[in-house]
Amino acid sequence: MKMSSPTSRRNSSRGSVCGNRASSECHVRRRGSSCSYFSPEDLNVSLNQPIFTITLRFLLAIDLWLSKQLGVCACEEASWGGIRPLVRLVEFSGHVIPWIIGTVYTLLRGESVEEQEIMLNLALALLMDLLLVRVVKTVIRRRRPAQNRSEILSTFFVERYSFPSGHATRAAMCARFLLAQLVDEASMRVLVVGWATLVSLSRLLLARQYVTDVGFGLAMGYCQYGLVERLWVTWDCVQDLMLIGLRERLNRAYSGLWIADWKH
Numbered sequence: 001m002k003m004s005s006p007t008s009r010r011n012s013s014r015g016s017v018c019g020n021r022a023s024s025e026c027h028v029r030r031r032g033s034s035c036s037y038f039s040p041e042d043l044n045v046s047l048n049q050p051i052f053t054i055t056l057r058f059l060l061a062i063d064l065w066l067s068k069q070l071g072v073c074a075c076e077e078a079s080w081g082g083i084r085p086l087v088r089l090v091e092f093s094g095h096v097i098p099w100i101i102g103t104v105y106t107l108l109r110g111e112s113v114e115e116q117e118i119m120l121n122l123a124l125a126l127l128m129d130l131l132l133v134r135v136v137k138t139v140i141r142r143r144r145p146a147q148n149r150s151e152i153l154s155t156f157f158v159e160r161y162s163f164p165s166g167h168a169t170r171a172a173m174c175a176r177f178l179l180a181q182l183v184d185e186a187s188m189r190v191l192v193v194g195w196a197t198l199v200s201l202s203r204l205l206l207a208r209q210y211v212t213d214v215g216f217g218l219a220m221g222y223c224q225y226g227l228v229e230r231l232w233v234t235w236d237c238v239q240d241l242m243l244i245g246l247r248e249r250l251n252r253a254y255s256g257l258w259i260a261d262w263k264h
Helices: 006-032 051-068 081-093 096-108 112-139 152-157 166-181 186-205 213-231 235-263
Strands: none
Touching: 051 186, 051 213, 081 186, 096 112, 096 166, 112 166, 112 213, 112 235, 166 186, 166 213, 186 213
16 A cells, blocks of 8 residues: 655645636636627637738727727626616617507508608618618628627517628618608707617627627618618609509409400
8 A cells, every 4th residue: 555645645735726726717707707798719810811811800809899898788797787778778769670660650640741751761761771781691691799698689689690780770871861851950950860879889888789880880871861862752653653553453353354244
């Protein structure tokens, strides 16, 4: 039977203590990073890569760092986690569902032709925004920052991809639409611009998206209104289309009756 020396016993006990300390530090590090949503692998840069790739990765690193600094409401344990419900409310005000419901309701209850025409084009603009954002997201396929905890609303309302920000495109397009068509007073114009800014900022505070996603979304939404103006649908055009459709149906019905009478 071998007797272990005091030195080996001290080394083994020291190794077990270090191992326990390392595991506890790892556990604390894991627990403290519950609000982290960026992978360090995204920041790896090799000097053997082309200068364009290095520059792109450097800008990406800035984007990730700045987005991480702004994500102060990513979870309740974050530095500004106390105002997270309020920020989420601002975020929901830029969601497509309340906008489509409100636009369709106003369109159906409109008191004048001009009001119905404006609401019709706003509804078409919202649908166009949904389509364009979905196409770009499907092409780019940039993953969102990993959410810290699953939420019921996020399960139904948060999309899979991040670039560009649909909230930012919608906020910019709707703000420009309202400023051009409905809002004339200076105070209301300030409120509209402030709302669009807060909706875009809420996506960063909640760590939903990156800074470049929101920035590109604002630019995209601003340009989308120019397309809405070019493709503006007048109420007379809608009536003409309805009359053409009604005329075609009447012609088909009349042709069917004439053929039936001829066979008899």
